[in-house]
Amino acid sequence: MRHSSPRPCRSRVSTLLVVTVAGLLLLPSCRSDDDGADCPPGERERGGVCVPFGGDPGGDPGPPGEASDVADGTSGLDVSESPSVEEDTTSGRSSEDPLWSGDLPSETSPNPQPGRCPADQPATTLTGRVTIPSGALPLPDVTVYVPASDPLPITPGAQCVPCGEEITGNPIVLTETDNQGRFILRNVPEGDNIPLVIQVGKWRRIVNVPRVEPCTVTALPQDLTRLPRNQSEGDIPQFAVTTGGCDAMECLLRKIGIDDSEFTPEAGGGRVHLFAGNAGTRRYAPSMNGGASFTSAASWWSNENNLMPYDIVVMSCECNEGTSSKPLSATTAMRNFANAGGRMFLSHYHYYWLRGGPDDFQSVATWNNFGENIRSPAMGTIDRDFDKGQQMADWMFENEIVDTFGRFEIRDVRASVQTLNEDIATRWAWITPQCLNLPFIPCPPPVEEQPQYISFNTPIGAQPDDQCGRVVHSDIHVSGGDRSSDGSRDGSTEVFFPDGCRTSELTAQEAALVFMLFDLARCIVPDKI
Template sequence: MASCVVAIASFGCGGGSGSDPDGPGKPGTGGSGGGDTGGGTGGGGGPCKPKTCESEGAECGWIADGCGAILICGQCADGQTCGFAAQNRCGACQPKSCEDLALDGHRACGQQLDGCNKPIDCGSCGEGQICGDGKRNLCIEAKDGGDLGVECKTRDQACAQAGIECGAASDGCGNLIECGSCTAPATCGGTGVHGKCGSVPACEPKTCAQLGYDCGMAVDNCGTVIDCGPMACGAGKICGGGGANRCGEGGGGHHGEACPGGDLTTVTGTVYTPAGANGDPVYGALVYIPSSLGDIPAFPTAATCDRCDTQVPPRAVAHAVTGPDGKFVLTDVPSGTQPLVIQIGRWRRKVDIDIQGCQENRLTAEQTRLAKRHHEANNYDNIPMIAVSTGDVDALECVIRKMGVDDREFTNPNGTGRIHFYKGKRKAGAQISSSTPGEAQLVASVNTLMGYDAVLLACQGGETTRDAADVARLVDYTNAGGRVFATHFSRDWLRYEQPFSSSANWTGINNGFTTATGRIDTSFQKGRDFAEWLRLVGAGTNAGGNTEISITEARQSISTVASAQRWIWLPNNSDHVQHMTFNTPMALPPAQQCGRVVFSDFHVANGSFNGQTFPRECGSGGLTAQEKVLLFMLLDLASCIQSEDPRCRPACRGPATRWASSAARPVTAAAGC
């Protein structure tokens, strides 16, 4: 099982090497340096040696690594429970039926626990019988009109006998008693022990001094980027030359050549969707030059915890994150032929570029677009694995096609493509062929879901009853780092079951508005960047200082958000929310969240697509303004996880940084406040 670190101390510049010209290999091993992980002491103390999930024998749940970080050790396979056999160990629980719970000829009755902490109803007893003898929920013969003088267990007795402080226990008379709930952020079983409350402990932020750093940008152990003095190193020294985030004369990797007049060698460009110059700029893309091909990490084959504070290879020569206009600047880079990596989430492309020293090197749109195909030119080029549950009245898959992804990437799950089709349960949309499976195959197993980086749930024209176990598997998937995008009536995955239902105040209203004006929520930085991006691509207009969009067939599913982040709302129609997001696990603080859920209360395009064969439902032409809104959201869905801090745009500047535009933000650590 894959594990992920959800609180990292820093991005330092270490040593190490490694290369693989044919494709991704193991990343190079970083060099030593004080404070390399949260518990490092800096200088002579050496780095803290963190525990791993493997060293502690932890298969699931979370553990502390002993160096100030929290490790999420994965999810149990479908049918297993974390903590069932032992703490942080998966156990195969075999649920019992009512027949299994019978004893000595007495039939089970009333509310029972199936042995896997799930209630089952075993019904009432026959004539002349009562349910329960005060010990077990069994049918026994009535006496004197049914009065046996049986005393049912009290709550304290039932819970004490079961040895639990939360969850349910039997009262011995046919009923289940709730033994208590947990106070957030604790959850029942949250520490990996059944029936016990627990949660990941709150992290303690550390200062640069506590981390042993004297330069560069770092992470304070709670997911917040801190500035340890990006220009603090003296003449002849570089940040990272003395170890991770330490000033020194060497060990910092490649640097540009000395240029007359103090000029620098720079690389500039604009990241585009796979359509290149005919596409749209990509916001929030990471662009970097690795120190070697071996430093380009291989992507896991399952959903994992991809946080922004773990994205940049520690020994990248130079890196930047694009702004709303997609522009970037890489400063003080080496000349000659160099590999360039462009990435947002698990969308990635690697190209080789020729860099002329002591000048600006402007790249073309063809050089800086995302990949059209998986392994398009090399094994580093990547398209995420995406499952699409198609809907009769929505065609989410068409946004991916129109952004420039090759049609050969759209296949059935047993095909070689990266975009897999499943037919929706209530009324499906398009299909690849008559053998396209139903969505039941997708949600029947956590293992199947975990094979996808994202799951798209298109509107099917109405709600359908969702099995609670299917919803629970979707929750487990997102808690482990999976991403979910649902539109309109696919709210039935979010509206009825905790914890997703607590994300918003759901109205239950089915009708909507033929056309409506949506306003962008700019109370947080990414919302402000989204508004700017919409205006740049011609999908948004400036109305009295507000960015607004025109929405066809807007709906009224949500009145207000609760724990979610609002992005778009209807100022002229009771302020109904049109687009929201929330990160998961919902009970954990932002620095420890791994997955994301997106809900849009409007469609890509209206129509009836049931039974159509892809790509007929997509029509011809480019993205409409409404589709561009969802394009931004699909790429943001794939991006690394960080809290949507309302306060600031990250000030992550490196020494001698230059901008090609106000929106380009070269960084020396993770993008985040």
Template sequence: MHRASALLTGSFAILAGVIFGLPSCGSSDDVGFNPLDDGGRVDDGSFTPRPDGGGPRPCTTGLCLKRVSCPGGGDTTITGTVYDPAGKVPLYNAFVFVPNAPLQKIPTGASCDRCDSGSNVYSGDPVSSALTDASGKFTLKNVPVDNNIPLVVQIGKWRRENVKINVTKSCGENPVAAEVTRLPKNSGEGSIPHIALATGGWDSMECLLRRMGLDSSEFSTKGAAGDGRVHLFQGQGSGTQKPTIKFDNDVAGGASFANAGTDMWSNVDQLKAYDMVILSCEGARFPDSKPESARNALYEYEKIGGRVFASHWHDIWFSQGPSPVPAIGRWTNSSQENDRDTQVAEVNEKFPKGKAFSDWLQNVQATSAKGKLPIEQARRNLSLPLGSRAQDWATIPNYMWRKNNVDDPPTLASPPEAVQFVSYNAPLDKPEAEACGRAVYSGLHVSSGARKDNIGQTFPGAECISGDLSPQEKALEFMLFDLSSCISKDTEPPPPPIH
């Protein structure tokens, strides 16, 4: 499933005629590269920090020897924009680099992947690296000059691997096409996180992943035919809303989904086999399928590095979770809802990622007003984040609800706030520097308003409506990729990963 190491090793041997795996290289000369100098300039992004805190290392072998000295302070750059697997939506905080060593296989399952301490997710000993900005753009500086230069795009365990480009413009800009800088659609293009996703009667996160660009071949279920990276599990539904429980005949052999309550979240051993867990709203809390032992298991999964995304009534994992999880916010235990009026959330721009989120929403045309996010069928299960470890991202300041969702006049909720996104790094009872996992709670639904998937029909052809992402789907996509990235403090700008 991860073929890049062999491909990259072969291409490196052709390019450099050496055996890789030795130190990365760069330049400490402000006007250009001298192969005898130390490797990597911290100021231009061509040097990536090391776990031991050491500085640049000598350039002795590999692609750094193909860098050139440019007169007058010039530089050889690679520029481009990183996109989601569909190649449509630019992505923030993606790590782009030219490797100087073979990529290592990314391990599957919950793992402690911090940005600041030698993650086992990032490898390749970069020659040059950069993080994308809020428009998805990047510039790699002081890059090697040659044909078939490998280029890697990565966000956590998402990694586009088998891409090579020609860097032919020495001491100038070398733009690359969008097709080569999108994340992988399938395992043949690179690494995809192993995701466990529970369906629900009132939301369809599985269809969001399809619209984000993942191929149908990447979906299967526990014990079914196929080796898809996304395992679908059957959740529950309330009233007449029945969750999707089965594949189309041409996907995973038409199998029925394994059961979420018994086969996915009942214990930590089941959960820790996955890199990420996604929980679609079921329409109610259904506590019988989420006993205390299961709620404890989900938090234990987060503590060892698991990533969790939960929608609406899956608030039970937090509001009734083990201490200290409930204390991240003020949970309303309310069914006050409004499916008729579009409401506007205010994006929290008071922390670095929040500011980037605000800029990004405008850049991807998810909003016409900076700092505002229009939401259809917003929910109000969380009225206020609490404590220093809970980070709110977007909140409706004056949530209006309608009694029984009929044409009664809208009424201001009390308290009026409705948090739409909140996140925290786990474990909550340890210093932030020891956090390994992450969770996001969302009040948004994918299948709402104009985007109404056929929940209960077979996946994906009968259930999922095709088309571009809606504004709130784009917001959900941002949060999913942020959830995937290496762990860092939300109160600081995201750093490049150390490896």
């Protein structure tokens, strides 16, 4: 198994105050990658702070009686077996409910305190695996912790939240998941109904572990440690998804496991609101939301105030640039949304938000309009010369999404980027396009490495600590046979949502999109350090 290269420090706060049973531990924040180069001896960077090693960094729960305070997230422990505790999906407590079923252990408690187990017993430990809501794919770099107080509510909408500040509730112990979604959390308080927080960006689930035995390794059931499928299970970012006749990103959100109940009109209270883009699906099926029609995307995105309540805007390819529906007032509103902390995911022709946008967005890249004359499928190659790209390659290979390390098959190939401003944007994956030599259709320029996925942080030109938002452009489409159509293109028939979402399995290129989507939801750090 390959080792991931170091990951960037995700914290901008100077310190993280961790409450321990024995007292207060002030952990200095890191300024480097996970190699711990700037951390004190015996510590490594995890989750943006320097933390002590929790025993063997390979993932063993640690020597008997090991008195570490925070575990590192690299797990060599097998956490895939059946759980040793019964599932409890309680998620959320009112302000009147106590966080704990009893008091924290005191110096006179008959049960050992965290880090004070007898020499012949392991530390009190929780293990598990964090996945996307459906359970189909594990997720790396998800923060898992036991809070000392109720975590603060998560406020939806574009906002600037520095890394580290999204983790609330005064963690007692915390860790992060590895590339296979596994975590080891040592020195957990023992007792009944111990709260556990699982969080990445504004995705958050708070569950109760029914019983944590002292000085014991407790494996948690996977259904307890997946991300929430609906608001009754936890927090989900507020999504706006525009449909389009040449992609079906709305189906990808459904595939990752978000419940149908969360797809509603704007007034319906769901976490996913759908808007009708050019040639895309424009209404719900009669059995869903009464067959309501979607608001027009063109009228919605023209007003900055309409954008700001959302965390992530996902735009499905509309089969053309759609310049008439994206005047400068709309592209400026979208740029301002990103600058305020919003996240944008642009599929194929939605590159026009950059090409036709304000000057700073235009400076990201120059654009082609090729795609119909490229041989498909093509093999995509992941850029591994930066930390996140290396991690993406490791993640896809270690979880058996692909057979060839660093490469995955891409269907419905496109070639939109002509030149990329690498001072602003980062390329994540590329292809070498092969022309089909179809008559009357131009071939793409002869390039060796045609970008398929790029990203950049906003505001462009700001210092990294002052960047709040993020934009992703992908030439990679949903590929599993899902359809989005209003019946206006090529004699197609109108498709209602979710009737066009016909597949449930994730292809390799869709798994790559899932990795990109959850990276988009994280706190903002530079892609390259």
